[in-house]
Amino acid sequence: MTTALALYSGGLDSTLACRVIMEQNIRVLAVKFISPFFGADLLQYPEQYRQMVRRKYGIEVILRDLTEPYLQMLAAPAHGYGKNFNPCVDCKIMLMGEARRMLAEVGAEFLISGEVLGQRPMSQRRDTLRVIERDSGCADLLLRPLCARNLPPTKPEREGLVDREKLYDFKGRSRTPQMQLAARFGIDDYESPGGGCVLTDPNLAERIRGHYAETAAEGRPVRAEDILLLLSGRIFKLPGGSILALGRTEAGNQRVLSRRIHGDWLLQLRDHPGPQAVLRPPAGSLPNGETERQINAEKAAAAPLAADLQRAVALVLRYAGKAVRQQGRAVVELCRDREEPVMALETAPARDEEFIPWRR
Incomplete structure (x- = not known):
């Protein structure tokens, strides 16, 4: 059976992307990446989280901690920060690059994500999607089921692993199409949109930015345990x-x-x-x-x-x-x-x- 590896945030879009591909009789394994800024508390009860996702959505998920490389990247992201201290483009590049390196480990042929063209102003523009694919090394391996028909066919589509006609053409910031698709799948209990990364929160982002500046001025490394305390x-x-x-x-x-x-x-x-x-x-x-x-x-x-x-x-x-x-x-x-x-x-x-x- 064909296997796809999904980048899984736990939100509605990534959940729907998994279910759309699973509907084509493709095995989906989801990976949820962890850093101090998103998902850190899940490391305290990983098995309970996996069971909850399996029970609610029928999705198999694993957790992968990227704390140390993430803290290093956050100090100087190549593509800069968003409105606050959020390195959204470099974050996507890091997560997708790590997922690509996991393909052989989990026996998967391609990647999927829940991104929707035009939904996020920084990281989901057409040109930015291409930059993320290029810099992560995922070009042609990354399929975005919710907006695939607005994008060129990827390798899994061209080779017949995925039926492109059963994918979607969602676009823009409206959530109505996703909510309608969720209803079709019987999914009515999902996180509200807006992202789970605290670096998009103005107050918390400024707190973390200040800590980075202080540690740099003092010649000290940024420690994960200090970041977690600062967010508590x-x-x-x-x-x-x-x-x-x-x-x-x-x-x-x-x-x-x-x-x-x-x-x-x-x-x-x-x-x-x-x-x-x-x-x-x-x-x-x-x-x-x-x-x-x-x-x-x-x-x-x-x-x-x-x-x-x-x-x-x-x-x-x-x-x-x-x-x-x-x-x-x-x-x-x-x-x-x-x-x-x-x-x-x-x-x-x-x-x-x-x-x-x-x-x-």
């Missing part, structure tokens, strides 16, 4: 160089806590419910010769991050409940790696005029 809640870059992520809700608290790595500080109110926070010190902030597990309260107070710890505590209190703020002072417990507190600090909530410059 209220973010503050404290004067001592630490990053503070503060949960907004109970679910937000859990998201922030899930981004902890070895060496981070956990901050939580001792006697009240409220926001939880993760403080990530800058590199080299521990006393010489000490490991994270050896640090204690006395050494923490002597370390360069002491002032940032005090600021972080004040910020936790600033975003605590009304009762805490009216009380004027409260105690925040701090943990380092081990769950039991290694120290507790009592202070007043931070003043707005003080921390506004730290917000990211």
Whole structure:
């Protein structure tokens, strides 16, 4: 049986592209690429995700993590950025190039994607589609089932692997044709359009752009774990160089806590419910010769991050409940790696005029 490898975002268009090709008695294996900016949480439960896609759409999907090469590409994409910090053309080139290299691995003859001519202003113009095909090495191997009849026939069509007459000629930004096709397939539960990449969000994109600029100025590499923390809640870059992520809700608290790595500080109110926070010190902030597990309260107070710890505590209190703020002072417990507190600090909530410059 002929096999096609699909680039799968999880949205309606890529789902429909898979189903259109499957309808021609072609086996479709879908690959969902992961980076800190799209799909990162799926790596925490990959099998559940695969089962969900199989159950809802009948599609077999695998996950492939491209975090490190993606972070490198984002620093200087050859085709530039979109409206925000989104490298849409270079992103497509990277993902399609990786999919092309996977063809032999999965035993597939050609690639498919859910792109629609003219739907996206940056990456789905006719000329841009050709650039993506050329630079990814996918020319003639990449079939776009939803708009194929607006484009020249590809190798799988010419060789009779795919019946071109059963493909579609969707074009432009209207979603009506896709919704009608979804109804024909009995698909009524799908993600809303708009893309799942956080780099198209103006606020988050500016936060990531600023982090890239700061790390470049300091001569440090961009780390995936720092990017994930920056995308997890209220973010503050404290004067001592630490990053503070503060949960907004109970679910937000859990998201922030899930981004902890070895060496981070956990901050939580001792006697009240409220926001939880993760403080990530800058590199080299521990006393010489000490490991994270050896640090204690006395050494923490002597370390360069002491002032940032005090600021972080004040910020936790600033975003605590009304009762805490009216009380004027409260105690925040701090943990380092081990769950039991290694120290507790009592202070007043931070003043707005003080921390506004730290917000990211």
